Amino acid sequence: MRYVIIGAGAVGATIGGRLYEAGHETVLVARGAHYTALRDRGLRLTLPERALALPVPVADHPEAVRLRPDDVLVLSVKSQDTVAALDAWAWQPVAGGGTAATRLPVVCAQNGVGNEAVALRRFRTVYGMCVWLPASYLEPGAVVASAAPLTGMLHLGRFPAAGGAADPVLRTIAADLENSGFAAPLPADVMAWKYAKLLSNLGNALEAVTGPVRGEAALGLLARARAEGEAVLAAAGIAHPDEAEEARVRDGLVTPQQIAGKPRQGGSSWQSLARGAGSIEADHLNGEIVLLGRTHGVRTPVNEVLQAVADDFARRGMRPGELSATRLTSLVRELSGS
Missing domain, CATH: 1.10.1040.10 (N-(1-d-carboxylethyl)-l-norvaline Dehydrogenase; domain 2)
Structure with missing residues (x-):
């Protein structure tokens, strides 16, 4: 499973950086000076116990990422940018046929409670994520994540709530996050937490x-x-x-x-x-x-x-x-x- 982090700001870069550090294939998507800094110098991620320099692959537009059937799209742009990001990514082709909207899951790792419904208009499979992750991004290429002993708590769930046990993809995402320095509970209704x-x-x-x-x-x-x-x-x-x-x-x-x-x-x-x-x-x-x-x-x-x-x-x-x-x-x- 590969994680494509759409919006590598404070939250996105921290999630992507920690996944990458733990050995999970990851791509960060950023713009402007932030993209240039990530491309040239890698992600500088500061945690309470150490500072990391991570050469995470980075892209600046959807066409630069050749999507695969095992990709998970993690949407971590600000809510005001959700529609534009979904419009840019939903119809991108996936290797073997189909589009991102029909083949790939999208995880809304965002504040607010309206993004999941917007995503569901385009994507067949949508997961909500309630993000408790103290982090800051003020300088291109550099993010500070200040929490310990875990970097964050990321409640996850299907949108709309499906009831019953979490599906295999959701369980895999949660397991990957948990071995990357996060708590990733799977509540019956993630939107209640959001x-x-x-x-x-x-x-x-x-x-x-x-x-x-x-x-x-x-x-x-x-x-x-x-x-x-x-x-x-x-x-x-x-x-x-x-x-x-x-x-x-x-x-x-x-x-x-x-x-x-x-x-x-x-x-x-x-x-x-x-x-x-x-x-x-x-x-x-x-x-x-x-x-x-x-x-x-x-x-x-x-x-x-x-x-x-x-x-x-x-x-x-x-x-x-x-x-x-x-x-x-x-x-x-x-x-x-x-």
Whole structure:
């Protein structure tokens, strides 16, 4: 089995690098300066206990990868780039006949809860992955993954949930991940875990626009954003593990560490602004709560403001932390009328 990692950013490069290090055939797919650095110098992957230089094969477009029937496509682009990535890969030919969409499984290793349905419009076989993997990508060719003793916890499951035992392909993927430094549980419904992760991701936009989430104003906004999310999921009848269950399954397995000379500065949305990526995931995180709130009649002013402000930051090329939590609270007050 070969893993084709579509989107070799913080998450994709860490998964691909650790698979490659463990002896699993892997191809990273990247763009621009990141692709050039990976091609010329390999992947520089820093873990808490060591720094690795990994000559992982890399490609910069689908046509550069001759797809095989034993390939697994791991989609790890940001959610706003999902459609373009799927359009580029779905109809690529596979050796022996057929296309990627008809022959190969795709694993959505992404935040948000909407990517799997988008993938299922094109691919016959879709797996969801709930990603708990503290990592950062700020410099071309270099990724820092800060958790130990395991690099991450990656819940996996068929989409939609098929019930019963996991299929052989899914079990093989999980086994490969587990001998590459990850926990890879196989829950009956992986989307329940992804909805739980969605609630945790509602602070991503807040951190991106205001900086580290601390102080009364920022912590208050974070609590309100999550409370809105909980209310919306309850109204929609969407069950999910609670924070205590999430903490229990990760306890002692995936713990962020301080790495000398590599301070962790911010999460994925913060990193998007820091790199000047020009887009951010807020539409698929806070925006998912806004959508469900509007659908089920639940007001979500904090998430609505976070979505709008984060999108504006990305469009205008603003740097992380350029808005105070106090000002953000005022914007929420203006929207909510209270």
